[in-house]
Every structure is written in structure tokens, then in C-alpha cells.
Amino acid sequence: MIKEKEWIGYIAVFLVLAVALTLYAALRPKAVVQSPTFVYEEIVVSKAIKADKAIKSDRAERSIRAEKAVRMEKGISAPLPIVPPRVISQIWPEYPVSALIKGIEGLVLVQAYIGIGGNAERVEVKISSGYPELDEAAIKAVSSWRFAPAMQGNAALASWFEVPIRFRLR
Secondary structure, three states: OOOHHHHHHHHHHHHHHHHHHHHHHHHOOOOOOOOOEEEOOOEEEEOOOOOOOOOOOOHHHHHHHHHHHHHHHHOOOOOOOEEOOEEEEOOOOOOOHHHHHHOOOEEEEEEEEEOOOOOEEEEEEEEOOOOHHHHHHHHHHHHOOEEEOEEEOOEEEOEEEEEEEEEEOO
């Protein structure tokens, strides 16, 4: 039969192991899944430009379909490439009146986190122009954009999408 002192020893060892495992689980490095980042073409906002421009063609998608066909022909199994998110609809930033009056120009790099549903879930300034009114106009515009999410095969991927927006007086 186990004596009372032995039970206390067993319980102490159990408690030490439980605390050690809890600390290990809390402090061990976690695997970080990083979303890919894609950069859009620079948008130039001028006080003279007010019309929407046509969205780029889907050359990337056609290229991927051709690459997939070649791999299937050769029997090559490789990870599918990631197709960047596409802009479905966009509203161009408006040049802030206060910036026009002050003669302010600048470049804002806006980043948007595009979820698997294609919504811009988070929009923020990555690199500021140094002028809050330009930064806010850029964020407001990109926040209203609609996207098709990044794709890998038939699976949608969340990703970061960067948009350089240049405010220029001319």
C-alpha cells in the first residue's frame, strides 16, 4: 500500500509537470501563416482627372491556365501558382480641396487586407504622404473598392494588396 508521504510526492511531481507543459504550450513559437502581398499599379490623381479608367485585362489568369495545361500534358505535379486579387470595381480618390488650396502633392502607399470573400477587411496607410488629408482620401477610396480574392487553383486566399496613389497638381 502507498503511504501518505508517497502520495504527496506523486501529486507534487504531477503538478510540476502540469505547470511545465502549460508554460511550454504558452511560450513555444507559433507557426505564422503569412498572407501573400500584391502591389497594384500606381494611381495618379490629378485635379483634372475625374473619370474611371478601365481595369487591366486578365492576362495573369490566361497565363496560369496555359501553364496548368502544359503541366497536365507533361504529367508534372507542382503547386499551383497564386493568382493575385483583381479589382472588380473602384472609385478614384478625390483630391482634397484643402490640399488643392495649399498646393500639396504627395504619394500614399495604401495596403488593404483582402479576405477570402473579396472584401477589403482592413485598409491602412503603409507609407504616408506626410499630409493627413491625402492619406484619408486614399484610404476612403480604396475602402470602397470591390475585389475578387487571390486564388490558388480553386481555393480563395486572403492576401495583402498595396496601392500606390500619387496626388499631383497639373
